[in-house]
Amino acid sequence: MRLSPTRLSPTGPGPRSRVLHVSQPVEGGVARVVTDLVRAQLTAGADVTVACPPEGGLATAAELLGADVRHWHATRSPGPWLAQEVRSLRQVVREVRPDVVHAHSAKAGLAARLAVRGRVPTVFQPHAWSFEAVGGATGLFALNWERLGARWASRVVCVSEAERRTGQRSGIRGRWSVIPNGIDTRSFHPAPVDTVRAGIALLDGVDAAAPLVVCVGRLCRQKGQDVLLEAWREVDRRVPAARLVLVGDGPDAEALRSVAPPSVLFAGAVTDATPWYQAADLVVLPSRWEGMALAPLEAMACGRPVVITDVDGARESLPPGQGPRCLVPSERPDALAGAVAELLLDPLLRESLGHQGRRYVTTTHDVRRTAAAVADVYRDLIGSWPTGRDTGVDHTEYRESIHT
Template identity: 80%
Template structure:
């Protein structure tokens, strides 16, 4: 699928912070598809994490942009550094991913180029009090500098609209590579995973993939795990990922909880699992449940924005639990561990659903359609070429 059949190759600049986890995987998938579609693609991101090497390996131009994960005293420097990247790259379109990159990119561009902002979950859902109000007021104000806001779920869009964030919206659900994330029998999946040495081959295995942080709710899962093992004594839980909550989780976890840390390839862990759990407090639309279902594994997720939309129709009563309810989470997990035929049926349903609804090719194609629309005219209805010339003159002045 070509981005443009005539004229020069469009230049796309992705700006991303964070540089790991689901956001990095989405950006990498977009870069791969856009290079194949004939675009000139640049990624501006911090050098640490997996995004820069992954994008570089695809043949993408990578610019190391120094940026912290959260807003702070270095914000003015981060905006200046990104303006330098903009001068060097001279993009036709900027696509900013997540709250921090969205803040800096919109301050740097200020609507003078077609700008896509993709929140990947709203920043104001992560905080409370005065900080929440500040984040919400920024998103309301910053919307005027986004030509399009791309949400990964209808629930995420509704939350934005309900919170008073205006602008033009597109909903593009996340997608996964259904060739890479594919099923194998669980006993085959467990072979070769050193961390599972000494674990009985028949022991029920629950896997949670995600950054170890408050958003992902692993603390709720660890609390629930005591009740799970009361009902299923041989069960084991593996937390795959790293993050700021790792020390506290290790201190609170019983011996039946294993820590895999950050891994280069999560596919073996999905294939090893009998059940995959993501007990998030908030989400846009996490990749982990989609990846797990693509591997034919049933999932249990919390009833938060995006997560409920990731489930196949009809699975909610068994696989959807209220957030921050360890009792409900324990009940759902234990019930499924004790019912192998139901797990197998749910896994087959999930695989069919992801291949038809959440294939990565659907996602990347929909984003390309947004680009095609925006590259026709710049904000205010001016021709892109005129706006681009004016922007170059203003940013160099």
């Protein structure tokens, strides 16, 4: 099944490098990461295939970019259906004959490594470790699988040093690369708050001067919106005019709505969160675990200050010196409330933090850096890769971003 690197032609005519991305998540941060990589790799001249469930936005986005999309029917959790998922993915690999397989998140990492078993160079990118999400027997199974499955990963790509350290401390032995998440700083950018708010229907009737806190993320236990609502009681008391908007949908939506006070608004799922970042005075993400969340990076690219919990990747997301004000312990509503209220009551500090964040993200977390670093991993594994024409990126500039 493995193809010789000599068949590759990075710049001239002839066979082109082939990459197969496998992803079970089709919405949210993982889907955005895959979409950004597909865009960069197609621009660089590679043949790109995406195997993912047909529902959701990833398949559509990849098709619009010009990628070959294979519908892979996969559920979020392992179960008796896993064998069929592995068989169907094995068939995709036979048909595509990729030079490298890039599996994103726990379920795709499980199925892809079982399907390929090291016969094709395989990159596994956990996007936060699955064993952190569950406890008991399920958590133990997830941990033991990651320890075993590492043998079938040519490279494990973590989005933060903290995520890598978590894996190593948990007994996962692999060949590591750390490539921080990046975002499109041309799409996420500052805009006048008043103008943006005027264009958001949900804010009709909300005082234009009201301090606005925004939380963008799937409504689920991982993202910690329940902790934010508990903290909001104290914020509501200290800053009565403030409003909180939860942007996103998910399994916890109904439960969150049932306990939310009138000062909390629900925007539901949106195709583009940029206006919400631009409309916010402060963006909050109270996650219980992450690898490196995209939402804080997107918010800072829009010039907005953030408050985030001290989980994997959080410290590496923030500009140096912002930790004491913008980083709080996970599952500590009292600390979260204090940090949010303090910033809402200090507009000059918010403005300063927002400017710092924008400068930091544009120089450190541009998606083109991420794509170039991933390309270097592929080049290391398969011997050659397109040179990145028309991307505006010098790949050699970013090789220091990879830590093996």
